[in-house]
Amino acid sequence: MLMSYLRLALFALGLLVGVQIPGFMADYSKRVDAHLTESTQSIQGFRATASRFFGGDLNKLIAYYRESKDPVMRNDAQSVSTLVSRAGLLEAEAKAMQGPWYAQAWHLLTRADPALLNETYAAYRYQVLLAPEAIAWGIACALLLAWLIEGLLRAIGWLFGFRGDSRMRQRHW
Known part of the structure; x- marks a missing residue:
């Protein structure tokens, strides 16, 4: 008995x-989308500059900043590079979270960004x-x-x- x-x-x-698993996956996906939107807005001006002068290639813009004689531009090259790499990471995460549920679950278990995963877990509230x-x-x-x-x-x-x-x-x- x-x-x-x-x-x-x-x-x-x-x-x-x-x-709880589907709710956590949805929260992670929403968090990635929110960060991606913010990241896209952060580099919007740099994308416009890259489009105008470098055929849209942000890496050429960063290289130009690094090679500049102006110390301020050389210093900003690292900041722009960080923003661009973060946007790339978030785009890859967003793409991974648009697949089927089993691919999303596998991505969360094996290749999810640890910082985003911890951030999602810290803010997660039970869905039911x-x-x-x-x-x-x-x-x-x-x-x-x-x-x-x-x-x-x-x-x-x-x-x-x-x-x-x-x-x-x-x-x-």
């Missing part, structure tokens, strides 16, 4: 944890209005209620002479 309830409780716990405390209380209450009801039913059955056969007891253990 107790083993059956424990199996049910573990199943319920697995179910409750499992329903569940919290770890609620899960623990729910499982504890479910086990207690099931145990009390089965105990009550067995006691009533015992009072009326129904003791059950040994095959039934073996099946439940």
